[in-house]
Ligand SMILES: CC(=O)SCCNC(=O)CCNC(=O)[C@H](O)C(C)(C)COP(=O)(O)OP(=O)(O)OC[C@H]1O[C@@H](n2cnc3c(N)ncnc32)[C@H](O)[C@@H]1OP(=O)(O)O
């Protein structure tokens with residue numbers, strides 16, 4: 001059996017279905033570029049029939065990515081499949097991914113179709129997709145709750161209609177490794193044409209078993225793993241790409257399998273995603289969390305000093321956690337900043353963007369003693385990879401005290417080229433800032449979530465703020481970082497308002 005496991009990354013599709021993980025076109029393109037560098041075999045770039053914005057994003061990614069496949073997801077119906085093909089047809093290696101549920105509960109209640117009708121839809125949809133695109137993947141949605149003999153029929157129907165990849169997802173995170181392995185093995189063994197397709201696995205983490213289930217399915221013969229960076233995805237998330245790749249790598253002795261992943265790009269890829277979506281990586285997250293290579297207790301430290309392998313099953317360097325010894329500060333020049341950016345894997349800035357970042361670093365260094373790697377990454381994401389804004393924060397000043405008076409804020413904003421200033425009140429400084437911005441913009445979004453995270457240590461740390469706003473059925477998350485958390489809060493709120501306005505116009509969302 002083939003000893004290569006293909007890595008199908010769905011960060012930009014299923015990952016983006018994670019609440020608050022919406023990305024704009026620039027951000028998606030940047031991430032797609034990074035995924036290509038990471039060496040994934042296929043990037044699922046989106047669901048083109050779901051909106052004009054998704055269509056544009058998938059199309060732009062298909063035209064930009066050169067070295068791996070680009071897939072678009074489609075329901076098993078001609079209009080979705082046609083739209084997907086329109087979006088991906090210029091890719092060097094396009095793939096249509098079409099899906100249809102096969103479990104009794106989905107067929108009866110969601111699709112309202114008889115099993116025979118579902119098989120007929122699979123045949124028609126896959127044939128149509130194959131008439132357009134050389135590579136077609138079929139997913140039997142909710143496979144883990146499907147009848148195993150019906151799954152065999154569905155897989156055979158899809159393969160006979162032209163599918164070359166058959167995915168058997170654990171859509172609702174219900175599977176247990178031993179049962180799931182048995183199911184995958186059963187379908188591969190009993191499908192008479194299984195040798196004409198690669199079998200694939202796609203798991204969700206509702207019971208915290210997505211990585212275990214993925215590895216069990218691979219052990220049973222699946223040779224494609226559908227995964228996302230940091231495991232982001234619908235509900236509790238998808239399977240973490242970095243965990244599956246490193247499990248296969250560290251336990252080569254067991255699996256005897258290879259992926260095409262450039263392991264040293266794992267950490268930079270996950271960091272980039274975290275910066276783009278504005279969600280910090282939890283400290284205890286396997287492989288990439290802040291504590292993953294930290295050794296706290298004496299016996300462990302003693303062992304580490306004598307031989308690192310006593311307590312480390314992989315090195316931080318092997319996944320790209322390399323700290324460079326160049327310290328960036330107010331006296332650093334362009335060469336040092338360039339070299340630091342390279343060590344952070346930021347290598348694609350134009351000269352103009354580089355100057356923008358260099359000046360932003362200098363400005364930050366005037367206010368802050370130590371510039372950490374995270375400060376620089378956060379500046380790059382904030383300054384470079386963003387869409388043009390309708391509103392821009394020009395200045396913010398607040399007054400608040402411990403007595404009973406309300407807090408006051410005075411704000412000036414550039415609103416579509418015009419400068420507007422206003423002052424107002426709030427129960428605290430952040431409330432006052434948000435009220436005044438909403439007042440200037442004559443909008444009244446609801447603040448659903450507000451969070452501050454210190455990106456780096458110390459009292460002069462960059463405070464990264466994420467704020468989730470909802471208005472007229474649109475929910476977005478804005479993000480900003482600054483060493484002053486009032487300013488980062490104001491910027492994050494303005495960022496969210498820019499996202500709302502873009503979403504209203506459906507501009508590349
Ligand atoms: C497991 C997964 O992650 S699946 C992917 C999930 N991703 C998304 O849903 C992307 C975002 N979705 C959307 O933008 C919208 O739901 C759209 C554009 C896809 C469809 O919108 P609408 O046409 O308004 O349909 P709506 O979402 O209300 O209902 C889905 C319809 O598709 C049908 N359907 C669901 N899956 C499939 C499928 N794989 N193939 C064919 N039909 C399907 C449902 O039965 C329902 O049909 P009905 O309207 O006859 O009852």
Ligand SMILES: CC(C)C(=O)C(=O)O
Nearest residue numbers: 099139141142169171
């Ligand atoms: C469309 C399929 C692959 C999916 O996302 C799921 O079943 O979770």
